[in-house]
Amino acid sequence: MPTWKKSSDKPLRVGVVLFDGFSNHCVANAIEPLRAANMLGHKRHYEWQYLTMNGDIAESSSGLKIVPHGRLEDAKGDLLMITPSYGYQDFGGPGVQRGLRAAARRFSDLAGLDTGSWLMAKAGLLAGRRATIHWEVLTAFSEAFPDVNVVRERFVVDGNRITCSGAMAAFDLILHLIAQDHGKALALDVEQLFMAREPQTQHLTGAARGRLAKGAVTHMQAHLEKPLTVGQIAMRCGCSQKKLEQVMQRDLGASPQQVYLRLRLNLVRRLAEETNLQLSEVALRAGYRNPSAMTRAFKAEFGVTPSNARHRAT
Known part of the structure; x- marks a missing residue:
């Protein structure tokens, strides 16, 4: 270390x-x-x-x-x-x-x-x-x-x-x-930004490629506008929900729910900072039917509202 x-x-x-x-x-x-x-x-x-x-x-x-x-x-x-x-x-x-x-x-x-x-x-x-x-x-x-x-x-x-x-x-x-310095979520954010490869977790686990976690993240990214349940993701990965939760906690240091939420909120941040879409449309694209719920989740994760993030980026 x-x-x-x-x-x-x-x-x-x-x-x-x-x-x-x-x-x-x-x-x-x-x-x-x-x-x-x-x-x-x-x-x-x-x-x-x-x-x-x-x-x-x-x-x-x-x-x-x-x-x-x-x-x-x-x-x-x-x-x-x-x-x-x-x-x-x-x-x-x-x-x-x-x-x-x-x-x-x-x-x-x-x-x-x-x-x-x-x-x-x-x-x-x-x-x-x-x-x-x-x-x-x-x-x-x-x-x-x-x-x-x-x-x-x-x-x-x-x-x-x-x-x-x-x-x-x-x-x-x-x-x-x-x-190691700032958490696995930030490292995942950086990897996503560069579209380095299909989502993987090798650098996060320091061990063999986390195929199950990789598959789960791939399904999550493909279903941001209409989120799947963790059970549905587990089924598509060919494992039980309990197994998926154990693997993602081990490989990513977070539950499937936390990882999925982070992916959706990252989309909110990108759309808020880089587009002129109405925040109601941003909410729909990130799987939120209620913009207020999106704003609450975003502020809890990043410490600012989507509106503030957009203003800061301009």
Whole structure:
């Protein structure tokens, strides 16, 4: 589990160390979910800054240039993401090693994304830890660093050391961290926003794919305007209502009723903030025959009315 201390008042401070040849896909998959969590949570849960070793512009593998906020040696915070991709072995020299070891004293946790694990291991920051890396170089990584317990996983969290196998896995990792910091419901909201895939719960459970919970959420999303009963959803999933309740509580940390309500209220929020539909029409589309009932449920969940949410979004 990451070692940073969650605070309701202060955002988690994230540093992103860029190297020439970095993958914009990987960096975007790590940062965009944090931005979405701030937006959907209506609070600055996370703040981040882009860094390079010397403060110079970094150019991605596809030619995207990023002007950093500063040098790594001047930064400190809660989580440092190390993000080389192509040409990573060119960055493993003594200067980078010293810089990363020094940064490990200024940041609570270090995360190697894609091939960032290689630089962390080269600096001696993964000795005795479980770690992964992009699977194309997994064998070479294991051979080069016998003091690291190398595993073939999408991402690994071992205390204050985090490693991740690539761009798509970075998205799963960040959802996992959001769920840990601010609850599984917010992580589910972020995943829905990006339409990342058919609803799934792998990043929320930290274990095997929750097929039953996935199927249930899929049925819920398909029936927001005319909600099904939990019994009907269970029947469509081929299980008892009791079994469905047990599985969703285990995998999502919430009952089917709570998950369904959250999905419907998320629809209310999107329609209120992004359209000019009358709130009576919004209520119907989210399965409410009574706009007042929708407003009460929405305020209980988000602390504001749909009207206030619409006004705040303009």
